[in-house]
Amino acid sequence: MKYDRILVWFRNDLRLGDNETLTRAIQQGKKIIPVYCFDSRQFKSTSLGFAKTGAFRAQFLLESVADLRQSFQKIGGDLVILKGNPEQAVPEFAKQLGATAIYFSKEVAAEERQVDKALEENAFSQGIACESFWQSTLYHKDDLPFPIRQTPEVFTQFRKEVEKGCKIRPSFPSPKQISYPGKAVIPDAGELLPLTTYGLEYRKQAQQSWLYVRGGESAAQERLQSYFWEKDLLKNYKQTRNGLIGMDYSSKLSPWLALGCISPRSIYEEVKRYEKERVKNDSTYWLVFELIWRDYFRLIAKKHGIKIFSLGGIRNQQDAWRRDKDLFEAWKSGQTGVPFVDANMRELNATGFMSNRGRQLVASFLVNDLGIDWTWGARYFESLLVDYDVCSNWGNWMYVGGVGNDPRENRYFNILRQASTYDKKGDFVRLWIPELQAISGFDIHQPWELSTATLRNLKIQLGHSYPHALGKIPALEKAY
Ligand SMILES: Cc1cc2nc3c(=O)[nH]c(=O)nc-3n(C[C@H](O)[C@H](O)[C@H](O)COP(=O)(O)OP(=O)(O)OC[C@H]3O[C@@H](n4cnc5c(N)ncnc54)[C@H](O)[C@@H]3O)c2cc1C
Secondary structure, three states: OOEEEEEEEEOOOOOOOOOHHHHHHHHHEEEEEEEEEEOHHHHOEOOOOOEOOOHHHHHHHHHHHHHHHHHHHHOOOOOEEEEOOHHHHHHHHHHHHOOOEEEEEOOOOHHHHHHHHHHHHHHHHOOOEEEEEOOOOOOOHHHOOOOHHHOOOOHHHHHHHHHHHOOOOOOOOOOOOOOOOOOOOOOOOOOOOOHHHHOOOOOOOOOOOOOOOOOOHHHHHHHHHHHHHHOOOHHHHHHHOOOOOOOOOOOOOHHHHHOOOOOHHHHHHHHHHHHHHOOOOHHHHHHHHHHHHHHHHHHHHHHHHHHHHOOOHHHOOOOOOEOOHHHHHHHHOOOOOOHHHHHHHHHHHHHOOOOHHHHHHHHHHHHHHOOEOHHHHHHHHHHHOOOOOHHHHHHHHHHHHOOOOOOOOOOOOOHHHHHHHHOOOOHHHHHHOHHHOOOOHHHHHOHHHOOHHHHHHOOOOEOOOEOOOOOOOOOHHHHO
8 A cells, every 4th residue: 555544625527427636535545534635726807707606507416426425335334524625625635634645636727727726735844755647537547549738629639639649548437435533633623614604606407408417426427327328319319419309309417527527538438338338329439529528628728727717718818808798788688689598598598508509609699699708608608617627618718709719710600590590490599589579480580570569469569578689690681
């Protein structure tokens, strides 16, 4: 054994299965002390006036930590809960318990790396060793066919190179047992505090909501089981993934992936099993393809560091954005007068989730139609999304904002064309915008096209019961 006591600091790797950090600690330490530290900085208010971590994600995080604690208790351990800045609290706790090493998973974004660095310095100054492990991607960084600083800027090139030149490592099994120091050494493992501790209220799901996600590894496994095996949906994923309504048009694994309640490698292995036992087709490949997008944004974040958060992005674009708080507020609250945009924003506000199609559309509307600073949109998503992932969020926002990795110059989404492709009958809009429910069919997407008499008959008054559209919306004919 390399160490007598190892403290394992959990971050966005809240699982026992396929957790290299934990596996190595169990192999190398006589006693293991799993720890989660709630960092109050993550719950602060941003300068735009909303919380950095909103209630949906905070709730999901608490559930995930609670589930991890239960999993440890089942195998003879526990999860110690700390509160404070991890770079101080974690080494202090390690010192107090006589742990001589801290193991943790590597992160790539700037804030997280600053914390890592400070934690390592504090630990070393107290004679505590630190070991960190790369584990949140499908492809391990050490297996890539290029150094990270040479990660291709165009996704297709990246994907082709990794698919050709790189193997996916097998996952690590869940430990069956853990050697935990016990009550004599840790009499109190700490309490999991409610949301109100962080100034947040529990958000009741909206009546229209179909999104029921519970945090934690157990729920992630249940979702995988249900999506792949019980409902047998994977075989049609490529055809359904651009849907808008319901739990089953896409995998909905993103909240669990973001907190590491499940690893992309274990999803990949389940895809391979499904391909053997059920069917192998375009859809089964496409889920892996999307996981490669996730890897890509993680490596781009590592390659470009702080630039992914900067206004000019990785292309160093000039600042040509507006900072109009009223327009931003209208976008945030789903009151732009453009039904497809508003419906998506209202869904986000009510559930903490939005489909990929919706995210692209509302992001494009904010930056292209309203001309608002793309980083404002990214920060709002950071607060609201239950599946917020620093690399995927900022990478996708840069992409839509035209300051990232999209080789195309103008990524404008024509709203009515999108609506006619993805919500032809207007059902999605009808679900989220009750003020317009009386309008039948596709007309609900363009209430401004209806005559005053028709609107009056339907008891809709644009500018009163529903806003006039902000921005000039290209007519449908022009879209083709
Ligand atoms: C502006 C914008 C912001 C976004 N912010 C986030 C975010 O904070 N967190 C997040 O996980 N995804 C983000 N995405 C990507 C994508 O919208 C979500 O991953 C997807 O909608 C989650 O639903 P799902 O799990 O059902 O996805 P599925 O379609 O089932 O895909 C499976 C998995 O592949 C990954 N994936 C799929 N598409 C992408 C993508 N474009 N980029 C990166 N990974 C992808 C996700 O991990 C997802 O869970 C964003 C996209 C846009 C356009």
